[in-house]
Amino acid sequence: MNVLLRNFAICLFALLPALCWAEQREFNLTIDEVTIEVAPGFTNKVFAFNGQVPAPLIHVVEGDDVTVHVTNNTTLNHSIHWHGINQIDSWHMDGVPGVSQQSDIKPGESFTYKFKADRPGSLWYHCHVNVWEHVATRGMWGPLIVDPKNPSELDKSVTKDAILMMSTWESAYANSYGKGGMPADVADYFSVNGKSFPFTQPVRVKKGDVLRMRFYGAGDETHQMHMHGHDMLVVAKDGYPLASPYYVDTVPVGPGERYDVIVKMNNPGYFVMHDHVDKHMTNSGAMMGGPMTVFEYTDVKMDDWYAWKDKVYDPNFFYSESLKQGYGLFNSAPFMGKPVEQGRRRK
Numbered sequence: 001m002n003v004l005l006r007n008f009a010i011c012l013f014a015l016l017p018a019l020c021w022a023e024q025r026e027f028n029l030t031i032d033e034v035t036i037e038v039a040p041g042f043t044n045k046v047f048a049f050n051g052q053v054p055a056p057l058i059h060v061v062e063g064d065d066v067t068v069h070v071t072n073n074t075t076l077n078h079s080i081h082w083h084g085i086n087q088i089d090s091w092h093m094d095g096v097p098g099v100s101q102q103s104d105i106k107p108g109e110s111f112t113y114k115f116k117a118d119r120p121g122s123l124w125y126h127c128h129v130n131v132w133e134h135v136a137t138r139g140m141w142g143p144l145i146v147d148p149k150n151p152s153e154l155d156k157s158v159t160k161d162a163i164l165m166m167s168t169w170e171s172a173y174a175n176s177y178g179k180g181g182m183p184a185d186v187a188d189y190f191s192v193n194g195k196s197f198p199f200t201q202p203v204r205v206k207k208g209d210v211l212r213m214r215f216y217g218a219g220d221e222t223h224q225m226h227m228h229g230h231d232m233l234v235v236a237k238d239g240y241p242l243a244s245p246y247y248v249d250t251v252p253v254g255p256g257e258r259y260d261v262i263v264k265m266n267n268p269g270y271f272v273m274h275d276h277v278d279k280h281m282t283n284s285g286a287m288m289g290g291p292m293t294v295f296e297y298t299d300v301k302m303d304d305w306y307a308w309k310d311k312v313y314d315p316n317f318f319y320s321e322s323l324k325q326g327y328g329l330f331n332s333a334p335f336m337g338k339p340v341e342q343g344r345r346r347k
């Protein structure tokens with residue numbers, strides 16, 4: 001009997017922390033005015049989380065308690081909406097000024113968001129003040145990846161992860177904070193992770209890799225992402241795993257949407273992926289530009305005439321390296337902008 005009781009007590013002590021203890025994750029974000037170079041000769045003034053576009057990766061596990069301290073160093077008001085978090089018992093953290101949050105975060109002010117990562121998947125975060133401008137044309141968005149507590153066999157088979165956030169830019173207002181994003185305004189640059197071809201990057205793989213791509217519609221237009229030479233298995237929509245995954249060669253990614261696809265990299269060669277909306281493959285009307293990438297199998301010899309033969313490779317352009325580093329908030333130096341000079345920011 002004593003032994004039974006003792007075993008029961010040991011069991012209880014071992015289980016309780018696992019049942020009751022949620023991991024605490026605490027992060028800092030600033031919002032800064034910087035300039036990024038989206039395409040050759042085209043720079044855009046942005047409101048950048050931690051000075052970068054896209055914003056830093058936030059990577060946590062389902063059930064974690066997340067605290068984010070946000071400081072607004074810019075000249076306009078902002079907030080953060082945690083898109084996909086249901087804010088169960090924490091609706092005051094939903095980031096909508098006047099509804100769930102008393103006011104915008106004003107220039108020079110700070111605000112602390114606290115919430116539980118209450119659902120897994122490819123979530124994201126973005127400003128919820130003047131989204132027409134701040135989200136559609138000023139880069140106020142970034143990935144929030146919540147890993148499931150119990151990953152599926154498919155999840156476990158992934159050997160390479162990539163995040164692709166599609167967005168739009170309006171060159172007419174690139175240098176005018178406070179303007180842009182209205183229905184009559186014209187988007188004329190289109191990007192993946194804040195860059196238009198030729199400033200985009202390849203995805204390097206080897207035969208046998210299982211690639212997961214998480215597509216995000218971070219801008220204001222639908223992108224039809226078409227991958228050559230491979231079958232893409234759509235496994236999740238807006239972070240929700242699909243009961244019946246299905247194959248496509250073109251993924252439609254509309255504003256706010258996310259699609260997770262899994263691709264078996266079993267066709268060695270060099271294959272492109274591009275937006276099938278033709279105008280998106282231009283930079284201000286000039287061919288060719290936009291959200292374009294190439295899957296480069298490292299085991300296949302590069303041709304001498306390959307367009308990106310001499311390109312300097314950034315292995316973290318699709319967050320692949322950051323995603324390998326476990327949990328936390330990950331800044332990325334190549335996404336950093338240049339500070340906007342004081343006194344000239346309104347021009």
Ligand code: CU
Nearest residue numbers: 078127129134
């Ligand atoms: Cu904002």
Ligand code: CU
Nearest residue numbers: 081083126256
């Ligand atoms: Cu949203």
Ligand code: CU
Nearest residue numbers: 226228272274
């Ligand atoms: Cu094509």
